[in-house]
Amino acid sequence: MSINVKTIHLHKLKMRLNHPFTTSFGTVQDKEFFIIEAVDDKANHGYGESVAFSTPWYTEETVMTTEHIMEDFLIPILQQNSWNHPKEIHQLFSSIKQNNMAKAAIEGAIWDLYAKRENISLSQAIGGTKSEIDVGISLGIQPTTEELLKKINHYVQAGYKRVKLKIKPGQDIDLIREVRSHYPNLPIMADANSAYTLKDIDLLKQLDAFDLMMIEQPLGSDDIVDHAKLQKAINTPICLDESITSYDDARWAIELGSCKVINIKTGRVGGLTEAKRIHDLCVENNVDIWCGGMLEAGVGRAHNIALSSLAGFNLPGDTAGSSHYWKEDIIKPEVIVDNGVIHVPDGPGIGYDINHEKLEQFMMASKEFHF
Ligand SMILES: O=C(O)CCC(=O)C1=CC=C[C@@H](O)[C@@H]1C(=O)O
Ligand SMILES: [Mg+2]
Known part of the structure; x- marks a missing residue:
């Protein structure tokens, strides 16, 4: 039709x-x-x-x-x-x-x-099977470590399944050490948004001591070659974000060994169809995947929820609840996170x-x- x-x-x-x-x-x-x-x-x-x-x-x-x-x-x-x-x-x-x-x-x-x-629901339309998805929280760089710890505490209490911290040169090893000392068992990851180069390899190796789930996009935003070298030198799994803009980027990164995890964002890869192809490729190659966020309002968030309902999304995504971002969202009902989980809506389309x-x-x- x-x-x-x-x-x-x-x-x-x-x-x-x-x-x-x-x-x-x-x-x-x-x-x-x-x-x-x-x-x-x-x-x-x-x-x-x-x-x-x-x-x-x-x-x-x-x-x-x-x-x-x-x-x-x-x-x-x-x-x-x-x-x-x-x-x-x-x-x-x-x-x-x-x-x-x-x-x-x-x-x-x-x-x-x-x-x-x-x-049918958008989730069903793209082949999603999960009725619940696990979510984590992404915290921006905070003015002080005390404020960061306060925020982490808030989201851990609310049941979020992992915490993503933004790092940059000068706010990295000591910061992660401090957070890890307060939360010995919390699933923690760090996102550098390309703030480092291979010259920082000794510093990045120190991250191995903190049992991070992964480090996201440590090197150049269009690089997969240096990331492959870095992944060979560190135990912390590398997750690529900015570097993956298509199915082929993902294929090349997997072939080169540039990462062990991919953060899929529909916007970055040109839509749900391409996002699903990358999902399928990662499943075939045992590459872990999760759904990234772009500080979306309700409509984009609903699309992320549908995408995350595909079976291969095996790690918590950056799809926090509406109230984390906005005083009032543009959808009804707003997206609610219930003890670290979002229930995938089953109404027609985005379901909100x-x-x-x-x-x-x-x-x-x-x-x-x-x-
Ligand atoms: O909560 C979210 O929507 C995730 C926020 C987040 O971590 C990011 C949003 C946009 C750009 C980046 O800074 C970053 C990311 O790199 O994943
Ligand atoms: Mg990122």
Whole structure:
């Protein structure tokens, strides 16, 4: 059955995070992004969310490049070509290089629309089987170690299954040692967001003493060669984030031995279809996987929950509850974490309703494109 899209809306929103999020390369507090709303001939509404930040510090994309690519290239491709299933969209968009977050935002709205037309959940539509997913918490760099320990305590009490700490040169070994001394058995991981080079190998070797679950993206954001050298030299498993932007990136990294874990984010890899291919590849090769986060609002979070319901996601993801990020989210009900677990919704599509009042409240602009 073909999907007869009538309109795509690009709603631009701005929402303020409860707490500024600081990494090795900057701080985010006000998040601008797009909610993509695709409407079909039967008045079904599918939703996607763009995850690029306002500055290109995580990948090359920004809120403005996302808008340009969606409006001037991706939506016209959908208007000018015939297609029947969301699985075809990643291939259809392949004439446009990179710009994966723009592609994922549009493809995500079409996946949700498809699932709603079929009256199945998004999880079911992509082949998910889990009814519950385990979640961890990602804590940005804090002003003091006392504040970090206070936050860790809060999330450990709430049942989160692991804690991810952001590290950077000067705030690494001592910080991890301190946290580990307070929590001898807590599953802890560290994310460096590319803050180190191979010259730091002796320092990175010291991490082996703290029994970390993994170290995420210690080296260059597009590197897999130096990561392979580092993985041979340290026991701590390396998890790649920024370096994996496609199925082929994952295949090459696995072949080279650049990592033992992959963090899959739909935005970074261009959508759910590619994310699922990477999932399948990791399962075949016994590579551990978990679902990363991009400080999403409710729509993006719901997509992450559906993705995490695929059987191969064997480690807790960065999909914390709505209230960790926002005073009020744009979905109803909000995402609730119950003792470290999220129950995967089984209603049609993303399984959460849009809170239209909140959507309007946070909307800065809106454009529509007719088919
Ligand atoms: O809670 C989340 O959504 C995860 C937050 C998080 O760790 C990240 C979000 C965006 C960019 C990065 O700094 C980082 C990551 O690298 O995984
Ligand atoms: Mg990361």
